[in-house]
Amino acid sequence: MTASADRPDDWPKVRLHVVTGKGGTGKSTVAAALALALATSGRNVLLCEVEGRQGIARMFDVDPLPYEERRIAKGAPDRDGRAGQVHALHIDPESALLEYLSMYYKLGRAGKALDRFGVIDFATTIAPGVRDVLLTGKVYEAVQRPRGGRHKDQITYDAVVLDAPPTGRICQFLGVNSELAGLAKVGPIKTQADKVMELLRSPRTAVHLVTILEEMPVQETSDGIGELRAAGLPVGGVVVNLVRPQDLSPSALAQVRDDTVDPTAVTSELTRARVDVDAGLVGSLVAEARDHAVRRHLEDEQRELVEAERVPTYELPRLASGIDQGALVELAELLRHQGMA
Amino acid sequence: MNNAPPVLDVDALLDDRTTQIIVCCGAGGVGKTTTSAALALRAAERGRKVVVLTIDPARRLAQSMGIGQLDNTPRPVAAVDAESGGSLDAMMLDMKRTFDEVVESQASPEKAKQILENPFYVALSSSFAGTQEYMAMEKLGQLHRQALADGSHDLIVVDTPPSRSALDFLDAPERLSSFLDGRFIRLLLAPARGPAKLMTAGFSVVTNALTKVLGAQVLRDMQTFVAAFDTLFGGFRQRADKTFALLQADGTAFVVVAAPEPDALREAAYFVDRLTDDDMPLAGLVVNRASPSARTELSAEAAITAADRLQSGDSSSLTAGLLRLHADRVRIIEREQHLRERFAAAHPKVPTAVVPAMASDVHDLDGLRAIGESLSSQGSDGD
Numbered sequence: 001m002t003a004s005a006d007r008p009d010d011w012p013k014v015r016l017h018v019v020t021g022k023g024g025t026g027k028s029t030v031a032a033a034l035a036l037a038l039a040t041s042g043r044n045v046l047l048c049e050v051e052g053r054q055g056i057a058r059m060f061d062v063d064p065l066p067y068e069e070r071r072i073a074k075g076a077p078d079r080d081g082r083a084g085q086v087h088a089l090h091i092d093p094e095s096a097l098l099e100y101l102s103m104y105y106k107l108g109r110a111g112k113a114l115d116r117f118g119v120i121d122f123a124t125t126i127a128p129g130v131r132d133v134l135l136t137g138k139v140y141e142a143v144q145r146p147r148g149g150r151h152k153d154q155i156t157y158d159a160v161v162l163d164a165p166p167t168g169r170i171c172q173f174l175g176v177n178s179e180l181a182g183l184a185k186v187g188p189i190k191t192q193a194d195k196v197m198e199l200l201r202s203p204r205t206a207v208h209l210v211t212i213l214e215e216m217p218v219q220e221t222s223d224g225i226g227e228l229r230a231a232g233l234p235v236g237g238v239v240v241n242l243v244r245p246q247d248l249s250p251s252a253l254a255q256v257r258d259d260t261v262d263p264t265a266v267t268s269e270l271t272r273a274r275v276d277v278d279a280g281l282v283g284s285l286v287a288e289a290r291d292h293a294v295r296r297h298l299e300d301e302q303r304e305l306v307e308a309e310r311v312p313t314y315e316l317p318r319l320a321s322g323i324d325q326g327a328l329v330e331l332a333e334l335l336r337h338q339g340m341a
Numbered sequence: 342m343n344n345a346p347p348v349l350d351v352d353a354l355l356d357d358r359t360t361q362i363i364v365c366c367g368a369g370g371v372g373k374t375t376t377s378a379a380l381a382l383r384a385a386e387r388g389r390k391v392v393v394l395t396i397d398p399a400r401r402l403a404q405s406m407g408i409g410q411l412d413n414t415p416r417p418v419a420a421v422d423a424e425s426g427g428s429l430d431a432m433m434l435d436m437k438r439t440f441d442e443v444v445e446s447q448a449s450p451e452k453a454k455q456i457l458e459n460p461f462y463v464a465l466s467s468s469f470a471g472t473q474e475y476m477a478m479e480k481l482g483q484l485h486r487q488a489l490a491d492g493s494h495d496l497i498v499v500d501t502p503p504s505r506s507a508l509d510f511l512d513a514p515e516r517l518s519s520f521l522d523g524r525f526i527r528l529l530l531a532p533a534r535g536p537a538k539l540m541t542a543g544f545s546v547v548t549n550a551l552t553k554v555l556g557a558q559v560l561r562d563m564q565t566f567v568a569a570f571d572t573l574f575g576g577f578r579q580r581a582d583k584t585f586a587l588l589q590a591d592g593t594a595f596v597v598v599a600a601p602e603p604d605a606l607r608e609a610a611y612f613v614d615r616l617t618d619d620d621m622p623l624a625g626l627v628v629n630r631a632s633p634s635a636r637t638e639l640s641a642e643a644a645i646t647a648a649d650r651l652q653s654g655d656s657s658s659l660t661a662g663l664l665r666l667h668a669d670r671v672r673i674i675e676r677e678q679h680l681r682e683r684f685a686a687a688h689p690k691v692p693t694a695v696v697p698a699m700a701s702d703v704h705d706l707d708g709l710r711a712i713g714e715s716l717s718s719q720g721s722d723g724d
Binding site for chain 2: 022023024025028053055101111113114117118119121122166168179187188189190214215216217219245247248249251252255261265266269270272273274275280281284285286287288289291292294295298320321322
């Protein structure tokens, strides 16, 4: 990597960023924002999805992605205004299997026969773990792709971001190759599975966990970190997503919490700001702030638990407008300022 | 709201004695487990004899229901108000155990042992991504047969596994059936059955390819497994088909669970369409985690303008903070409202219940009761 980043990032050696998180925490959003953040200063980044959701296409507002690397966006520019490119790949197991068979085994006619006999269908839907082996295998191929390799038109990537299955399944998903290597004690599958495991367990991989500041997701994150470590998989950072707005200063928050807000002062300020103050307005605004203070307090408790995990953490705000490409760039810049990329 | 969808009458659903099965489905992280448990508890306290099958409950919730351990047997939940004559049992699905039990009940002890020890079976039953769906279906079928036989329960509430897609649950039996009928199984069985006329040129091409890719040993394990499993296939398929038919029957009600987020509602929309296509009985949509509505009419724009005026002089103004918080709250509400209206416009006939977000997670029966209360008091919560 020759590019000069805005500032040194926390993961300079990492080529494969795996992003997981409990459902509803916004892991796909974070994966996309991370890809944009990494795609700076002329670097090429590949964003992969493996769960058949076409979430990338929706976020970037492009047509559904085929099994083919597509350039989908410019990354977030560096200080000199130089951006890189984000490419996207939707990995489906059927295509990955056919590609794998033709690449490694030159099966030709047999490949078609396999399909006709329902083997492809069997392998990708029923057979234990094969689906995950194929998905991780394709990601491995993109990460390990040699520069100027066999196919000249193939892009080599400075980083690959994988929008991975949720936290509850991440160890099974990433560890599937070691399980398979155990099932097949010799043979080509074992060799391949061992190689994939070697990458996934190396410092070139980081598994980041996305959470929100609520009890169950934080608990699941903490469990996930423990399981990843036990499985020998490299834990990356924790991205705390959808953080509530911090519009009240700590002192204001304390006043709201202690019920010491002076209504006449608020009334006169509102009047100064040319708001029509009716009887209920001040009380309503303060009551809303109290709801907010309760949530903030719960968030702070959960934040302490996240910090106790002693891994780098990054925070992203909840954007009231929802997620579109502009919002993703905004989140990418926040990640970069915090040193995630 | 002009395009308000019809209201989901939860109590009518629970009190209707012909409702025998309620399946809660939806994307991951939308509160399916909590919704299932809340529905089950409410039904029990309204006089039904309920069993709730959960898949992966939060630890503290599971403990409070007395199912801290995975043991695959319904356990009575203490502290349920039994005044109306109802009861609540809860269980957590142990997919491997369920699979093992099916094998044991279908095969001779000798054969069962052979299957249970096969490495291919071990992998299939414990780590295959679709096994949970099959086994949830299987367990549902078992519970239902048992309930019919001994009257132990008159309502089964099922939480569905956190699948890649909510549809996986519905597709599981069909996928299993088509696989079991497929040519691939016959291919694997061919050597066990001797050189029959099945051994065409195509077969040997495939077998050779498989040996090349998988290695001879894996293929052998698979063949042993399939051969041992052969006699069970009929039974499996029949059961899967039966359970699927059960899901289509009148006594079943699907409750689609979502959160007011684009992905969760999109998933809910897929599911609703699919249920309609497959003629499955849809009870309605539950939208969890709705943000609390604003307490005053002041618009977001007016609040922001006023906050800007105040902060041009004093950046730490408390009042400006209050105004910005209000604007944020209003915008979130508007966005959620818009998402719900979009869903309702495409699915105008789907009865809907909206449950506001709780300040903290639900860990006990009181919390579940509060959710049940909120589920059934739609439209009457004045603010």
